[in-house]
Amino acid sequence: MVNHVYIHIPFCIRKCNYCSFVSGFSPKYTGDYLKALLYEIKSRYKNDAINTLYFGGGTPSLLSPSDIEVILNNFNISKNCEITLEVNPETVEYNKFKQFRVLGINRISLGVQTFNDSLLKLLGRLHTQFDIISSLDIIHDAGFDNVSIDFLYGIPNQNEKLLEFDIKKALNLDVTHISTYGLKIEKNSFFYTHPPKNLPDDDIQANMFTLICKLLRNNNFEHYEISNFSKSGFNSRHNLCYWRNENYYGFGVNASGYENNIRYKNVSDIKKYMENPILRDEEIILTNNQISEDEIMLALRLKDGIDIEKFNDKFKIDFLKKYKPVIEKYCRLNLMKLENNHLKLTEEGILLSNEILCEFIS
Ligand SMILES: C[S@@+](CC[C@H](N)C(=O)[O-])C[C@H]1O[C@@H](n2cnc3c(N)ncnc32)[C@H](O)[C@@H]1O
Numbered sequence: 001m002v003n004h005v006y007i008h009i010p011f012c013i014r015k016c017n018y019c020s021f022v023s024g025f026s027p028k029y030t031g032d033y034l035k036a037l038l039y040e041i042k043s044r045y046k047n048d049a050i051n052t053l054y055f056g057g058g059t060p061s062l063l064s065p066s067d068i069e070v071i072l073n074n075f076n077i078s079k080n081c082e083i084t085l086e087v088n089p090e091t092v093e094y095n096k097f098k099q100f101r102v103l104g105i106n107r108i109s110l111g112v113q114t115f116n117d118s119l120l121k122l123l124g125r126l127h128t129q130f131d132i133i134s135s136l137d138i139i140h141d142a143g144f145d146n147v148s149i150d151f152l153y154g155i156p157n158q159n160e161k162l163l164e165f166d167i168k169k170a171l172n173l174d175v176t177h178i179s180t181y182g183l184k185i186e187k188n189s190f191f192y193t194h195p196p197k198n199l200p201d202d203d204i205q206a207n208m209f210t211l212i213c214k215l216l217r218n219n220n221f222e223h224y225e226i227s228n229f230s231k232s233g234f235n236s237r238h239n240l241c242y243w244r245n246e247n248y249y250g251f252g253v254n255a256s257g258y259e260n261n262i263r264y265k266n267v268s269d270i271k272k273y274m275e276n277p278i279l280r281d282e283e284i285i286l287t288n289n290q291i292s293e294d295e296i297m298l299a300l301r302l303k304d305g306i307d308i309e310k311f312n313d314k315f316k317i318d319f320l321k322k323y324k325p326v327i328e329k330y331c332r333l334n335l336m337k338l339e340n341n342h343l344k345l346t347e348e349g350i351l352l353s354n355e356i357l358c359e360f361i362s
């Protein structure tokens with residue numbers, strides 16, 4: 001059974017300077033893209049009951065309510081399904097969002113990035129601080145009470161004071177969830193070919209992350225995953241399916257999915273996708289060992305860590321014995337801890353998560 005769906009919508013009004021996602025395509029191709037997307041869904045979806053569905057992008061909030069309706073009509077949506085829409089502040093309009101709500105969208109993920117207008121401009125964003133506040137008002141008025149906001153830290157010219165201002169401002173807003181990402185300069189982005197000046201170095205980024213954790217944890221946000229914080233009861237159920245290594249469909253150009261031990265990625269070229277929407281760039285049948293390693297990497301991102309008993313039952317191994325040297329090393333360094341038969345990263349360990357997680361991979 002596959003109970004989770006990711007749908008990729010690659011259109012944006014303009015490409016941001018730091019973005020390397022398969023995104024930024026002109027919305028004028030929406031009609032042709034939707035034809036391809038519906039073909040892919042009809043060919044592959046097996047009518048399983050869907051518990052979470054996520055419209056990611058790109059800018060899915062550029063779609064019209066009737067586009068969303070046509071897509072949703074293809075799925076057997078469970079009663080309490082979490083349906084998330086990624087939204088850019090400059091695309092928010094009351095009537096449209098009211099209709100989105102009526103159609104069943106019940107969670108918004110708003111790309112704030114920062115409240116600082118000059119940093120927003122430097123990032124190539126189309127919105128201002130004013131747009132963020134007014135779009136949030138509209139989103140709430142339209143009936144959404146589960147709203148997440150995305151922040152970037154480590155932006156060129158940003159310092160800890162500016163970041164602190166951003167987070168404190170966020171704490172005064174009515175939001176249930178906050179995601180924070182350290183800015184990465186990715187290949188295929190404008191910043192990669194035109195490196196920006198005054199990029200905070202790794203140490204400053206680490207200090208910024210520590211500051212974010214402190215401010216959010218002290219204000220009743222649970223740090224439930226490395227990059228994610230939520231008010232009680234508002235974890236992202238969709239993203240939890242990834243970290244719990246559950247099956248999910250990925251539909252749309254460049255979408256990834258995981259079904260019956262197969263990880264796949266659809267073609268990343270939008271023209272090729274529209275010509276043949278069931279074409280894939282990658283399809284890997286995972287071995288039992290690969291599945292167990294994925295599960296370790298993903299579970300260690302979560303506050304609750306790895307449930308050792310469940311893991312041993314599933315993979316018929318003795319986890320503590322197999323990974324004894326690495327577990328002992330990081331527990332001694334106070335970067336990991338064993339608690340109630342769960343292995344987890346400590347607050348200090350989260351800062352070095354990339355290095356630590358790699359050591360569980362053969
Ligand atoms: C898929 S993106 C797009 C969502 C939406 N279109 C927007 O721009 O807000 C989702 C999130 O990924 C993060 N992101 C995108 N590019 C990044 C980069 N180069 N480094 C770190 N985070 C990035 C941003 O915080 C963004 O809100």
Ligand code: SF4
Pocket residue numbers: 011012014015016019020021023024057058059088111
């Ligand atoms: S960051 Fe968001 S709005 Fe900007 S180009 Fe990427 S997907 Fe589009």
